[in-house]
Amino acid sequence: MLQRVSSGVPGASPPRALDAGRGLWLIVADVPEAEYGEAAIARGLKRLEWVSKRAMGHEAVVEHFLRARAVLPMQLFTIFTSDDRAIEHVRRDRRRIERIVKRIGGHVEWGLRLTWDEQAVRAAVEKAHRPAGDGKTGVEYLARKRDMLDVKRAQLAGAQAAAGRLYRELSAHASQAYRRTSTEQQSTPQSRLLLDAAYLVPARRAASFRRALRQHARALAVPGVVVSLTGPWPPYNFIGR
Amino acid sequence: MSPDRRPPARRQAPGAAQRILGPEDATLLDIVDNVLSKGVMLTGDVSIGLANVDLVYARVSLLLCAADLVLPGESHDLIVRHAERLEARRRARRRRA
Numbered sequence A: 001m002l003q004r005v006s007s008g009v010p011g012a013s014p015p016r017a018l019d020a021g022r023g024l025w026l027i028v029a030d031v032p033e034a035e036y037g038e039a040a041i042a043r044g045l046k047r048l049e050w051v052s053k054r055a056m057g058h059e060a061v062v063e064h065f066l067r068a069r070a071v072l073p074m075q076l077f078t079i080f081t082s083d084d085r086a087i088e089h090v091r092r093d094r095r096r097i098e099r100i101v102k103r104i105g106g107h108v109e110w111g112l113r114l115t116w117d118e119q120a121v122r123a124a125v126e127k128a129h130r131p132a133g134d135g136k137t138g139v140e141y142l143a144r145k146r147d148m149l150d151v152k153r154a155q156l157a158g159a160q161a162a163a164g165r166l167y168r169e170l171s172a173h174a175s176q177a178y179r180r181t182s183t184e185q186q187s188t189p190q191s192r193l194l195l196d197a198a199y200l201v202p203a204r205r206a207a208s209f210r211r212a213l214r215q216h217a218r219a220l221a222v223p224g225v226v227v228s229l230t231g232p233w234p235p236y237n238f239i240g241r
Numbered sequence B: 001m002s003p004d005r006r007p008p009a010r011r012q013a014p015g016a017a018q019r020i021l022g023p024e025d026a027t028l029l030d031i032v033d034n035v036l037s038k039g040v041m042l043t044g045d046v047s048i049g050l051a052n053v054d055l056v057y058a059r060v061s062l063l064l065c066a067a068d069l070v071l072p073g074e075s076h077d078l079i080v081r082h083a084e085r086l087e088a089r090r091r092a093r094r095r096r097a
Helices: A038-044 A048-064 A083-092 A094-104 A118-128 A138-171 A181-186 A203-220 B028-037 B050-070 B073-096
Strands: A016-021 A024-028 A107-117 A176-179 A191-202 A225-233
Touching: A016 A083, A024 A083, A038 A048, A048 B028, A083 A094, A107 A118, A107 A138, A107 A203, A118 A138, A138 A176, A138 A191, A138 A203, A138 A225, A181 A191, A191 A203, A203 A225, A225 B028
Parallel strands: none
Antiparallel strands: A016 A024, A107 A191, A107 A225, A176 A191
């Protein structure tokens, strides 16, 4: 049994380490079949709260090993019927696993998101573009509306270009970078994602990576852009790349 | 994520981009997204309904931008707990440094 490790997913035994040979260890826990059989999981997957609790438990155990030489997170609900079966699967996949270890060893992941705060931009634009007349005639009203729409479009285009620039500049400070354009495109106009990116950064260079982000973000100078950085994460986005 | 858990913002240049940076405020939805759809894939003995996972995943992706608005109170507690854990870890790191 491992000391001081989080208890993992609900209903599970405390985590144990299984020796898979040649320096590889599997961190496992036993779960009751009634709660983690196929049918139970299929039911649970439909409820975000159920999934969330298990996701947090899984993540807590993975994070405990963030300072290990390399930690390879398994997908949630990777379940085997015995320790031997688990070790057998890892042995069979050994070459792929060792390739991944080589690439992500000593690294952590940082997540960078740039969002576009449309309300803040609208407020700023309205303040800066007060109507020339008293704004009471229909023509003046429509002209002002059109002007503001143009300004907003131009500002969004500027912000999008700046986000692309920041992504590229910061990539120079990481071993690998990944931009998730699919979530960027799915975001709504009210809270538009300009950038959804992940960076694979050597753990010992975390401070200089954050310093670089701060410098580049300061230089952005585009109104309405909110920058958020999360991490350090296990290198989730770089396992399969 | 509750804003009062963030470290004080940097003061020198309070532009929009500076409201930001620094806090390691991972969100619950990121975690769900990561542990469900990423990581080393081994074919386990229990096969889980992939279609269902895709459904959850699609939903999670769409919610990513507005986590605080859409999550029920219970899940928000989970986020807060996670933030507290991160904060404790940061403090421990600072003590070591």
